Amino acid sequence: MNRCFRYAALLTLAALPLAAQAYPTPQQAAGLAAPGDMLISNATVLTASHGRLENTSILVRAGKITAIGPKLTAPAGTPVIDGTGKFVIPGIIDEHSHTAVDGGVNEGAPSVSAMARIKDVINPHDINIYRQLAGGVTIIHIFHGSANEIGGEDAVVRLKWGLPVDEMLYPNAPQGIKFALGENPKQTANPHGRYPATRQGVNDAIRTTFIAAQEYRRRWDDYHAAVARGETVYPPRTNLNLEPIVGILEGKVLVHSHSYVSAEMQGLIDISDEFHFHIATLEHCLEAYKIVNEIKAHNIGCSTFADDWSYKMEAVDGIAYNAALLEHKGVRAAINSDSDERARRLYQDAAKVIHYGDVTEEQALQTITLNPAWMLGIDKTVGSIDVGKDADLAIFNGDPFGPSALVEKTIIDGRVFFDRAQDLANRKPVAMYERLFKPPLSLGLADDGGGQ
């Protein structure tokens, strides 16, 4: 009876025009789809590119920042957000995320699954999209897991909650691909009896894949040359697993590699030297501080945790000072979440880069804005508060790095996708509904058989 009652309650909830979260109605979503205009007036602006600006306004037209300065005015009818006492930062970019992936993130059988694509499996209704908006995040870099040396193609996604996936993909973001080194691809936690089972084997599997990709490319080159000579030849069979690797060799696909210990990172750098490709980022890279000179010489970005460590053997030499040391030595660092939970408070994690190693406020901010944008190849259009860039912004109640920081509004393309005041207002009718319709929790739940 209890179960029936709850289904009835669920149906009633579905019929209500109110949702617990600020999920936009179709009409609202249509409005959010087009880039917006707005004026944010008289705020403290942390630009991530040219320091802190006090009493500054930001004018947004058609989703782009068109002016930054004191006392700007906007054409009549432009929505105005009073920024007095507020802090505005660029929208936070989470460089390492698995949010909204519908189902698993790893392939079991092959150790190289370059053909698998994240953009095919994004769930735009994942509640974590909304929760992360509420933490000021506007862009997430969605990856495969790390059970495969080469996991597959990534997606750069704007958190346009309520819109279809196609409108969430960041336009013109370079394609990236996930590599993985160390304990996960060598299956420490979950041995499958699959090659490889050592770091040496992981390195070999990646090299072998690049050798195969070179050969595959040569076959296509031969084919195109033959066609150019006017010969009639059959084309080679398309290999979806090697196509992205050829993309890497041609400089079109960015390599982002999960990594922990310095030796395995050095091993991948050696492969990149051998096959003449560039590594965009080392992900996690808890021991990056041990080979910082080599990383710098290869112009590789380092996307790491603020302070997570000691959760497995390859993480025991991870230090909370990693990002600061990299920054001090001229390597660009990002602080990522790799977690639906942590993604909601990346601003606090970025502040820890000041705590551990004393970087500047702007450097700390860059670890969650401009630096990840650079790692994803989208820093020309987003990642800092500059004229001409996307109006992707987060408005805080005060200093985002202080102990009482919270996000009040999150803006993408000049449209408000999260508004705390609106969220709070939405809770009242929901709470009333719960009081009216929800069965008392103490009734019968214990006899429900357990197990969710």
Next chain:
Amino acid sequence: MKSRLLWILAAGAAALVAQAPQPRAVAIVDARIVPVGAPVIAQGTIVFAHGKITALGTHVEVPKGAEIIRGKGLAVYPGMLDADTTVGIAEVSGHAPGTMDVNELGDFNPQLVSGKSVNPTSDILGTVRANGVTTVLVAMRGGRISAQASLVDLGLYTNDEMNLERKAALWINFPSSRGGRGGRGGAAAGGSTAQQLQQLADYFAAARRYAPIAGKTQFPQPAMAAMAPYATGAAPVIFSVSSAPDIRAAIKFGQEQHLKFILAGALDAWQVIPEIKAAGCAVLYGPLTSMPSSENDPYDAIYTTPAALARAGIPFAIVTGSAADSRNLPYNAALAEAYGLAPAAALEAVTISPAKILGVDSQVGTLAVGKRANLMVTSGDPLDPRTQIQSVYIDGLLMPPSKHKRLYDQWMARPDGGK
């Protein structure tokens, strides 16, 4: 010449480190002192000797021969207390069981004492105290009754010296009505929730029957003997719970069994504030870095709960429930502060409040004469992640830098170049 000077300096530093702790008093002078529970001293002096605070105030005489630390521009705060951790008994949480002494086999292990295997040189422990956490409650997590939880000072040299109170509370993973283990423990126990509850009740009943003969029988049962103070309500039991129905069930169980009980975790406490208030029990709330338990919960449900507990007048502390993350205790408190908890209350939630809940407020939790000299010298508010912790004293001794700081210094010094 320069290198010789460096050698002399290094040798001097080594000599300082190698020096046995002196019974010499330490005075931190001209610092801003935030005692917690007493007015802030804008510029004053704090003196400690033999592990205890001997004086603090605006006008304090510095004892002769005391080591003087210049505190100008710095602040002194009491060390923090994380009342739900596995610090010292958990080192590498994934795929390295040899480094973990957290989950024992079996469902009922009240005879185990969590603090017994705390490793004084644990690397995690060193990083936790480097952030100003000076005392922790260490609790094993396995089974139904996991173990007795121990209050441990994160300093000194031996496990014995560190244990402030070996038998501080009894840790119970309260049965969950939603399947699986209710608390933070390991594998799910068998049977329905009702059966599990009955099993637990039977165990307490057996312990009460055993209590009168404890110490008199020639067939002693360590588990039953260990239960006596908890089963009779003389010492606190901690129920690790999460969901609202489980919190209600834990309160009902504690009342029926006439236990002195505390709730730990209690993430959905925000849904049952009146019930918790009526029960008069305390809450060890956290970690704040948890997700709301349902999609339909407000996104900030966890962040706002400490403020709701404070408004209701429920005694509570903020906890991490972790080993490696215990160093984030102040930043857990900051999340609560951001979502409505007053700054002073946020600081109390990680200092004096847990000390009171666990009954050690006469020893730790504030800066006061006679209390343990567990304190930190900082550049400002310890809940602000930008603040630098300059030094940490536990039981009056200056703590060494963490492994993280040592490796940072080592690799910062690496010359440019390389491959």
